[in-house]
Amino acid sequence: MPIALENVTYVYAPDTPWEQEALSGVSVEVQDGDFLGIVGPTGSGKSTLIQHMNGLLLPTHGRVLVDGEEVGKDRKALRALRRKVGMVFQYPEHQLFEETVEADIAFGPKNLGLDSDEIAERVRWAVTSVGLPDDILERSPFELSGGQMRRVAIAGVLAMRGTVLILDEPTSGLDPRGRAGLVEQLKRLNRAGITMIMVSHSMEDMAQLVNRIVVLSEGKVVIDDSKRAVFSRLEDLANLSLDVPRVTNVMLEMRRAGLPVPLDVLTVNEGIEALCQVLRGSDIVEE
Amino acid sequence: MLRNSVTIGQYLPGESPVHRLDPRTKILGVLAYVIILFLVKDFLGYGIMAIITALTASAARIPVKMLIRGLRPVLFIIILTVALNAIMTPGEVLYRLGPLAVTREGLFQAAMMACRLLLLIVTTSMLTLTTAPIDLTDGLEYLMGPFRRIGVPAHELAMMMTIALRFIPTLLDEAERIMKAQMARGADFQSGGFVQRAKSMVPLLVPLFVSAFRRADDLALAMEARCYRGGEGRSRFKILRLGSRDVAAGVFMAAGFAVALVV
Numbered sequence: 001m002p003i004a005l006e007n008v009t010y011v012y013a014p015d016t017p018w019e020q021e022a023l024s025g026v027s028v029e030v031q032d033g034d035f036l037g038i039v040g041p042t043g044s045g046k047s048t049l050i051q052h053m054n055g056l057l058l059p060t061h062g063r064v065l066v067d068g069e070e071v072g073k074d075r076k077a078l079r080a081l082r083r084k085v086g087m088v089f090q091y092p093e094h095q096l097f098e099e100t101v102e103a104d105i106a107f108g109p110k111n112l113g114l115d116s117d118e119i120a121e122r123v124r125w126a127v128t129s130v131g132l133p134d135d136i137l138e139r140s141p142f143e144l145s146g147g148q149m150r151r152v153a154i155a156g157v158l159a160m161r162g163t164v165l166i167l168d169e170p171t172s173g174l175d176p177r178g179r180a181g182l183v184e185q186l187k188r189l190n191r192a193g194i195t196m197i198m199v200s201h202s203m204e205d206m207a208q209l210v211n212r213i214v215v216l217s218e219g220k221v222v223i224d225d226s227k228r229a230v231f232s233r234l235e236d237l238a239n240l241s242l243d244v245p246r247v248t249n250v251m252l253e254m255r256r257a258g259l260p261v262p263l264d265v266l267t268v269n270e271g272i273e274a275l276c277q278v279l280r281g282s283d284i285v286e287e
Numbered sequence: 288m289l290r291n292s293v294t295i296g297q298y299l300p301g302e303s304p305v306h307r308l309d310p311r312t313k314i315l316g317v318l319a320y321v322i323i324l325f326l327v328k329d330f331l332g333y334g335i336m337a338i339i340t341a342l343t344a345s346a347a348r349i350p351v352k353m354l355i356r357g358l359r360p361v362l363f364i365i366i367l368t369v370a371l372n373a374i375m376t377p378g379e380v381l382y383r384l385g386p387l388a389v390t391r392e393g394l395f396q397a398a399m400m401a402c403r404l405l406l407l408i409v410t411t412s413m414l415t416l417t418t419a420p421i422d423l424t425d426g427l428e429y430l431m432g433p434f435r436r437i438g439v440p441a442h443e444l445a446m447m448m449t450i451a452l453r454f455i456p457t458l459l460d461e462a463e464r465i466m467k468a469q470m471a472r473g474a475d476f477q478s479g480g481f482v483q484r485a486k487s488m489v490p491l492l493v494p495l496f497v498s499a500f501r502r503a504d505d506l507a508l509a510m511e512a513r514c515y516r517g518g519e520g521r522s523r524f525k526i527l528r529l530g531s532r533d534v535a536a537g538v539f540m541a542a543g544f545a546v547a548l549v550v
Contacts, residue, residue: 015352016353017350056467079473082473086471087468089467089468092468094461094464094465094498095465095468095494096494097489107473107490108472111473111475112473156472160473
């Protein structure tokens with residue numbers, strides 16, 4: 001189910017003193033199976049952009065096409081769209097409300113009007129998908145740890161069984177272990193065929209997960225490229241006060257110190273390999 | 288956004304002379320205005336009151352659109368009051384429909400009421416539009432000061448109001464976010480009967496209360512960490528002083544009110 005934003009402009013609070021253009025002329029395309037990353041400084045329009053992808057916001061100008069259909073033409077279609085495009089907001093644990101984890105995850109499927117067998121099956125599947133044990137289902141979501149609450153909330157969206165999943169800062173505020181676990185599960189979900197769109201400040205997450213990155217600044221798309229190409233534009237990113245993965249930075253420093261290492265290095269393992277190669281190469285020269 | 292649909296109590300930042308008035312001047316001015324509004328008995332008086340409001344609004348550089356927008360939520364109440372006044376007042380019957388009779392006196396009464404309500408709402412909303420919430424509560428604390436002797440907890444009341452005002456936009460944003468999150472899970476807040484709709488609020492209200500309590504807890508802790516222990520002996524960061532501008536505003540209002548009462 002490809003998603004395409006065509007020349008989308010969105011104005012908050014039009015005709016008031018608070019009027020503000022959050023997006024201006026944004027065009028982005030997401031293909032099936034993509035893992036798209038969206039980065040940009042605070043206030044660049046990231047959250048506004050993703051809310052267009054499941055019809056929570058409708059563009060002031062321009063249009064959004066999901067599966068070739070224009071979003072917002074009729075209200076009924078909006079609910080169907082939200083079924084297919086799941087959305088995990090920032091700090092999703094703040095949306096939990098039921099007495100048990102099971103009931104909370106079942107909220108979405110219940111709204112779809114499924115029968116109880118199907119709901120139970122989906123709840124179990126969703127809870128496993130986010131790497132939580134079955135016995136958590138009976139507990140109250142409010143007595144879980146932050147990382148567990150986050151996963152329960154994500155499971156609640158997964159249980160809708162959408163084909164696209166949008167995540168806004170899914171790893172923020174998690175400890176390193178919680179983060180690593182969540183990254184693994186997101187990777188797995190994408191491999192299972194779910195199209196993923198993720199907003200994040202963590203370039204480490206971006207390096208590990210996405211295949212394409214859109215960089216937003218002041219409501220405009222400034223870069224839209226493969227992640228390797230994006231992370232090699234160190235200066236452009238620095239100008240937007242955006243980071244690159246730490247390994248990439250280490251490589252840059254080594255390059256500055258005179259080692260001819262490559263800069264398009266995104267993970268620690270790649271870094272080790274590249275460094276070994278360069279060092280071996282220089283050894284040979286010395287011999 | 289949700290917060291933009293709530294105009295009552297909204298502050299419109301600006302640098303106009305009205306914005307820079309001492310909040311106490313504005314509070315007392317509005318108080319006097321409201322009292323006069325209920326003493327005035329004819330349209331000429333209302334006309335003069337309307338002129339005072341119009342002059343203040345133009346001095347404050349508030350767009351007319353904003354003022355009208357603020358009237359929208361109370362439109363129903365105004366219409367209801369007008370309708371009730373028109374048919375409930377005994378007198379010379381102008382038009383009769385079944386048991387309902389519109390009287391000449393009723394129409395007159397209704398028009399008076401409409402003027403009164405419109406001016407009341409526009410003028411009081413002008414107070415909040417031109418005064419930052421923090422200044423407003425500061426002014427109230429000063430004004431309530433003398434009543435402390437008879438046991439009015441002036442500082443505590445002002446602090447509670449400050450905090451409440453501070454959190455209205457935050458909680459509105461939060462409510463909107465939770466609503467969207469639940470809508471993304473297929474929740475429906477719009478359709479269904481009354482019971483159905485009330486039930487559909489649970490997924491919104493529970494997380495909203497949880498978050499409000501969490502915020503309250505955090506705030507209390509943060510205040511205590513900075514040695515807050517009530518108003519006793521607390522010094523002020525901002526000290527209110529009446530200036531020549533306030534004297535001028537006072538004279539203008541007193542003159543206006545006097546004329547409105549006399550005619």
